[in-house]
Amino acid sequence: MNTKAPAKTVDVVVVGAGLSGLAAARTLQKAGLDVHVIEAADRVGGRVRSANVAGAHLDLGGTFVGPTQDRIIALSEEVGVKRFATYVEGGNLMHWGGTRRSYRGTIPSIGPIALVDAGRIQSALDKLSRSVPPGRPWDAPNAQELDAQSLGSWMRAHRATASTYEIFAIASRATWGCEPDELSLLHALHYIAMAGGLDLLLDTKNGAQEEHFVEGTHEIAARVAAELGEGRVHLSQPALSIDQTGDVALVRTPDLEFLARRVVIAVPVWMRQRIKVTPSLGPDAVALGQRWPGGVLSKAYAVYDRPFWRDFGLSGQAVSDRGPAVITFDASPEDGSVGVLLGFIGGKQARMWDSLPEDERRLRALNGFAELFGEQARHPRGYLDQRWVTEEWVGGGPCAAPAPGHVLPYAKTLIEPQHLIHWAGTETADQWSGFMDGAVRAGERAAAEVIAAVSNASITDKN
Amino acid sequence: MNTKAPAKTVDVVVVGAGLSGLAAARTLQKAGLDVHVIEAADRVGGRVRSANVAGAHLDLGGTFVGPTQDRIIALSEEVGVKRFATYVEGGNLMHWGGTRRSYRGTIPSIGPIALVDAGRIQSALDKLSRSVPPGRPWDAPNAQELDAQSLGSWMRAHRATASTYEIFAIASRATWGCEPDELSLLHALHYIAMAGGLDLLLDTKNGAQEEHFVEGTHEIAARVAAELGEGRVHLSQPALSIDQTGDVALVRTPDLEFLARRVVIAVPVWMRQRIKVTPSLGPDAVALGQRWPGGVLSKAYAVYDRPFWRDFGLSGQAVSDRGPAVITFDASPEDGSVGVLLGFIGGKQARMWDSLPEDERRLRALNGFAELFGEQARHPRGYLDQRWVTEEWVGGGPCAAPAPGHVLPYAKTLIEPQHLIHWAGTETADQWSGFMDGAVRAGERAAAEVIAAVSNASITDKN
Structure with missing residues (x-):
């Protein structure tokens, strides 16, 4: 481990193999640049992650897509990952003030x-x-x-x-x-x-939850990473430091060193301060790294033999003022071969629920599902939850939740290049920020910045 | 650098040689424990730091003390650092709505x-x-x-x-x-x-700005560190990781490894997430590390041949709605051999001013002093400013500034030990939090927790 290879000279290092970093790398590589991606975790995907439980594919992070999310749709189509409509037939449910009711549409029928x-x-x-x-x-x-x-x-x-x-x-x-x-x-x-x-x-239909992916969202990341080619994505290699000298940046990980013309940092805003940068970032960039925390949003999945709620004319979509899951969706596969309920647990409910041991989290999540969909919901054939705050190299989600007074002074800093460093990540998008689509857009924008900067440098070199 | 000595077995490792960590280490050592302090920066003191400019001693961070700040006063007296009264004779000034006026007391005379x-x-x-x-x-x-x-x-x-x-x-x-x-x-x-x-x-008189220290606040830290003894404080050694296995914590820095029974982390809350901890901190502790940002407060010092404002019956204390310094004090040495003006630049003014090049910061700070104290203030014999956000291992100050909604869910987590880890730092104090006094109190409280835990463990060992 201590005998490092000599630093490798490349055009661009991308820090973070989430959708944003991968989209940046793909764009840069297509422009003919020599790109390497370093990723702190032992997997690609960042805030998209998948699991298989009791025969069902589960998206543990980013899940849905909808109209106008053109960039994630284009990217998924380019790598051949297919979509299908989220199940919306039948009535939605609400559990409100102790009573359960059925309603149609997005806003619950609270009278x-x-x-x-x-x-x-x-x-x-x-x-x-x-x-x-x-x-x-x-x-x-x-x-x-x-x-x-x-x-x-x-x-x-x-x-x-x-x-x-x-x-x-x-x-x-x-x-x-x-x-x-x-x-x-x-x-x-x-x-x-x-x-x-x-x-x-x-909305689900005609909104950001309209469709999900047959092979899962993580498959998009996996295929983009694979297309970058052998030896291009380096897992378990957190960026320890980026030292910028003149027009070269030395990027160090525990086992690797790169000399790069540009660096794209594609990590959540609240993780930026983990990387030691010299010369140090400007004061606003330092302060920003402390001020845009990740949200606290978790997911609970229960897998059943069948989507039994459909038999009662229910969509699987529900809103609850009791929680722990405050919103649920039918996330069954397209063929309905198994039934999958997905519950979102966020904010104050997540703060309580995230700290519980696993069996207690499961008990409470299933209890919430049963209050909505009946006793059958208590007995899934599989269960899995994902607490994004505890995911070491993500630390929160789905996106940043900046407090009052922390947007206006720092929004420009969020995307402002710092010498050789450019910023990606869904927080830096100008459309669908916080979504997979924003992640892809931000990566492509950062790549465009780098391509422009590198071309200008090349022209200057020739003069 | 890559050939480390074998891990050293100690009772306690304290992370951070600011006043809080040093107070913790001193208390632990007096209780007979084997303590080592690791510090990321190349100096002790943390948020206290000193400089000598044009014959004047300047406190670049924590400066003043006042009544009821008993723990910092006791500690300073134990190490023989003396105090003197902040100069308060004469009128205070205000620059408000374009006009300069004189007033007495804390609240400016705005009519x-x-x-x-x-x-x-x-x-x-x-x-x-x-x-x-x-x-x-x-x-x-x-x-x-x-x-x-x-x-x-x-x-x-x-x-x-x-x-x-x-x-x-x-x-x-x-x-x-x-x-x-x-x-x-x-x-x-x-x-x-x-x-x-x-x-x-x-207040100045009868308040937290009543006195300052003859030898400067940094001297307190330096003497406490010296008293800990040769080889006890390790500079330029950021804590990279703390791995807790059973009842032992392995603490790693770039060059050192310790096996400790307990660890005291005495760094600002917003720096906690720089340390990789296993097993990982609980979800609330992770979220907290993203949610209590450091304030943005800078200081500008100008040193003059004499405290000339005293000749005009002025105290040197002023409030300005224009800035960049919004509050000033006379920080001259006790004998008045030179005149020192200290200006605090914080919040929105600091965000603007911190990003300027040094000569521009100086120009604007002195311009603000001149608006208050006349043209003489434009021509100091020395000038120095300190932007705490740019101090790599501090990153803000004087203390955390948590946003709405971020106190109630996390205040308990702030001080809750995580297995073998105890928390110090002025943010964890229950009196004078944010001040040097709070730093000392928090360090002493964390030390008491460790002493109790270690004694209990020893009793259990004997049974």
């Missing part, structure tokens, strides 16, 4: 008056989100005032009813892995704007 | 009506802070409601005038290195409670 109020808040959020230009939150009118508030304080100021507040708290937990009081309103609005509106963000 | 409003907000904050038990913010009535708000949103809800808001924004910048909108109200109240009230926190 006509409550529904009007939820609609009012949704319209107001949507309208306000249209004032935030995707990729340029600092250009929003009143950006400072919007960043000074949390999503929660904004809802209180707009006199959301308790039911409305709870509905949007559930959306906040499942979307950002946090409570509304933890999140900058400017970030929430910008995120909605980058998704094209709340309907697109939250 | 009688404005003063009444500022007094009203101060009383309300003080009263509310008394509902938060020091060291147990989770026991405050309405803790969740308090944590859901920012200091800024609370001031707006209480209809603070623009002047009042700005006064407390300046206090926020100088105290926590952040804007009021970034800070959890619960944290602000708890911090005030841990200091014993706003007067104690903000």
Whole structure:
């Protein structure tokens, strides 16, 4: 281990083999550059990961795709991973104030008056989100005032009813892995704007949950990594340091050293500070690394002999104010050969549930499923959960949840190259940030920056 | 470098040679334990650091002490570092809304009506802070409601005038290195409670700025380190990993390995995640490491032939709504042999100013001093500034500035031992957290935990 090979000279090192880093590497390689990817974990994928349980394929991280998520769709098609529609037939369920009810659509049927109020808040959020230009939150009118508030304080100021507040708290937990009081309103609005509106963000049919992948999302990452070629992706090699001298960066891992013309860092914002960079990052970049924490969002999967809820005319989609899973989906394979329920556990519920031992987590998750779908749900033939906070080289998810006051001063810094370093990762996207689509877009944007910089350098060299 | 000595077996490894780690090590050693301290930087002191410029001693980090800060006072006296009163004779200055005025006391004379409003907000904050038990913010009535708000949103809800808001924004910048909108109200109240009230926190005479140290604060750290003995403090040795197996922790640095019965981690909360720990920290501890960022607070010092402002009946103490320094003090040596002005630059002003090149920072800082104290202030015989965000192994200061929603879920986790690991650092204190006194208290508390744990283990061994 201590006898390293001499440093390898390459065009670009990409740090992080998540979808964003892999998309960057693919784009760079197609442009004719010599690219190597280093990954801290012992697998590729980052925030996409898969497992097989009791005959079912499970997406433990990024799962769904929907309309306008063109880049992840294009990439998946290029590597031949197929999609199918999320099951939406039948009624959705809600468990609310101790009662179970059935409803249709995205917003639960909490009674006509409550529904009007939820609609009012949704319209107001949507309208306000249209004032935030995707990729340029600092250009929003009143950006400072919007960043000074949390999503929660904004809802209180707009006199959301308790039911409305709870509905949007559930959306906040499942979307950002946090409570509304933890999140900058400017970030929430910008995120909605980058998704094209709340309907697109939250809906299943015609929204971000419309389809999932036959072979699973991890297969996209695996195939992109394979296409990069033998010896291009180095696993279990965390970037320890990046030393920039003139126009060369020395990138060190426990076992490898590279001399690169450019570096793309494609790790979650909150993991950036793990890499020692010289000359040191500017003050805003240092402060940013401490200020955009990962959300707290976990997933619980139960696999059954059949999707039994369909027999009762139910879609498998549900909302619960009790949890631990606050939102569920039918994540069965296309042929329905087994039944798969997926529950999202986020924010305060996840903080409680994540710390429990595995059998207790399982008991509580299945208890929540049974409250929604009946006693049968207590007896799956397989169960698996994924707590993203405990995933060593990810440490949270699905995306950053910046607090009030932490967006406006740092949003530009998020994507600003630092000498030879360019930034990828879904947080740096200007469309569908927080999603797999944003990850791919951000990787492709960072690659384009590098290609432009390297071409300019080559032209200068020739003069 | 790659040929390490075999792991050394010790009782305790302390990570971090700031005041907190050193106080812990001193207490442990006095209890008869075999203690080693590893420090990432090439100096001891952490958030206390000193420099000599043009014949003046400058405290670049922690500087002042005041009444009830008994532990730092006791420690400084034990190692023979002396104190003297901060100069407070004459009028204080303010530069407000484009005009310069003189006033007495802590709250600037912004006119009688404005003063009444500022007094009203101060009383309300003080009263509310008394509902938060020091060291147990989770026991405050309405803790969740308090944590859901920012200091800024609370001031707006209480209809603070623009002047009042700005006064407390300046206090926020100088105290926590952040804007009021970034800070959890619960944290602000708890911090005030841990200091014993706003007067104690903000005042010079009879408050936390009452005295400073003749030989400087860094000398306290240096002497404590020296007293630990030859070979006890290992500089330039960042903790890379802590692997806990049974009742032994293996602590690794680039050049050293220790096998310890217990480990005290005495680094800022936001630096905790740089250390790889196995078994991994619990989910809340991981999330906490991403959620308590360091403040952004810098200092600018100008050294003059004499403290010339005293000739005009001025104390050197000032408040400015223009900045970059929002608060200044006379930090001259006791004999007044040279004149030293100290300016605090925090929050939004620091974010702007920290990124400037050194000559521009100097120009702007001196311009601010000149607006307050006249043209003479433009021509010091020496100048030095310290941007704590750029200090590699500190990365911010003076203390953590947790956002809304990030205190209640994580305050217990902050000090909860994780198997063989105990936590020190001023953020973990229950009195004067954020100050040198809190650092010492936290170190002594962590040491007491270790001593108790180790004695229990010894008793168990004998049975």
